[in-house]
Amino acid sequence: MTIAVLALQGAFIEHEHMLQKLGADTIELRKAGDLQKDFDGLILPGGESTVQGKLLHDLDMFEPLKEKICSGMPVLATCAGMILLASDIAGQEESYFGTLPMTVRRNAYGRQLGSFHTTANANGIGEISMTFIRAPYVESVHADAAGEKPEVLSVVQDRIVGVKYHNQMAFAFHPELDQDTKIHETFLGMIHK
Numbered sequence: 735m736t737i738a739v740l741a742l743q744g745a746f747i748e749h750e751h752m753l754q755k756l757g758a759d760t761i762e763l764r765k766a767g768d769l770q771k772d773f774d775g776l777i778l779p780g781g782e783s784t785v786q787g788k789l790l791h792d793l794d795m796f797e798p799l800k801e802k803i804c805s806g807m808p809v810l811a812t813c814a815g816m817i818l819l820a821s822d823i824a825g826q827e828e829s830y831f832g833t834l835p836m837t838v839r840r841n842a843y844g845r846q847l848g849s850f851h852t853t854a855n856a857n858g859i860g861e862i863s864m865t866f867i868r869a870p871y872v873e874s875v876h877a878d879a880a881g882e883k884p885e886v887l888s889v890v891q892d893r894i895v896g897v898k899y900h901n902q903m904a905f906a907f908h909p910e911l912d913q914d915t916k917i918h919e920t921f922l923g924m925i926h927k
C-alpha cells in the first residue's frame with residue numbers, strides 16, 4: 735500500500751514516519767509530475783493553508799489532486815489540510831478543494847491559546863491525544879446535494895475537531911506529532927486494495 739503525502743510545506747515528514755511505522759510505503763508530492771505515480775491514499779498535512787493553496791495552484795497540482803479526491807481517493811487531512819478540504823472558510827472569500835461540506839474557522843483559539851494539548855474521544859477510533867497548533871475548528875457541517883452531512887467524529891471544548899465524509903477524514907489537530915498511531919491506522923483501514 736502506497737500513501738502520497740503532500741510535501742509542499744508544513745508537517746509532512748512526521749506523517750511519513752508514522753505511516754512507515756505502520757508498514758505503508760510513502761511517496762512525496764512536490765510537483766505535478768509526482769501525481770503520475772501510483773498511490774492508494776493521500777495525506778494533506780498541517781502547515782499554512784494559504785501558502786499550501788497558493789503553491790498547489792502555482793505548481794499546477796490543484797486540479798489533478800481535486801479530481802482524485804472527488805473520484806474517491808481516501809484522504810486524511812490535518813489542520814491546514816482540513817482547511818484545504820472545507821467548502822467554506824469563515825470570514826474568507828477563498829476556499830480551496832471545497833470537497834467537504836463544512837464551514838471551518840481558522841486560527842480559532844486566539845493567540846494565547848494558539849497551541850494546546852488534550853485527550854479526547856474520536857468516534858470509532860477511541861481515546862486519542864490531540865496537539866492543537868494555531869488550529870482551525872469546524873463551525874458547522876452542511877448537508878450535501880443528497881441531504882447527507884459529514885459525520886462528526888470528535889468534539890473538544892464544544893467545538894467540532896474531527897469529521898468524516900465518505901473518503902475524506904479531517905482533524906483540526908496534529909496526530910502525526912503524537913505517539914498514538916490510531917488515526918493513521920484507521921485511515922489505512924479506509925483503503926481497500
Ligand SMILES: NC(=O)CC[C@H](N)C(=O)O
Binds near residue numbers: 782783784815870
Ligand atoms: N497547524 C496548522 O496547520 C495551522 C493552520 C494554519 N493556522 C492555517 O490557517 O492554515
